[in-house]
Amino acid sequence: MKHIIIHTVKQAKRLVMIVIGFTILAIGIAMIVLPGPAIVVIPVGLALLATEFIWAKKLLVAVKTRIDRMRKEI
Numbered sequence: 497m498k499h500i501i502i503h504t505v506k507q508a509k510r511l512v513m514i515v516i517g518f519t520i521l522a523i524g525i526a527m528i529v530l531p532g533p534a535i536v537v538i539p540v541g542l543a544l545l546a547t548e549f550i551w552a553k554k555l556l557v558a559v560k561t562r563i564d565r566m567r568k569e570i
Contacts, residue, residue: 510548517544517552535563 521541527534539559545552 513544514548517541517548520544539563 518541520537523532524534524537524541526532527537539556542552542556542559546556
């Protein structure tokens with residue numbers, strides 16, 4: 497019984513992280529056209545999602561690379 501409870505709590509934490517990550521990512525994408533720091537918010541959402549999804553981790557690395565390239569150009 498204890499194993500089932502621990503497994504359920506882990507799954508609930510995972511679900512909460514996924515929902516929060518997608519929400520922050522969606523807000524960041526909206527900030528591309530709305531006023532706000534999209535360049536900061538999008539990587540935060542991707543970082544949360546990267547804890548659960550490989551595709552988000554790869555996309556986060558690509559975003560970091562692009563941000564570093566933009567910094568060097570300035």
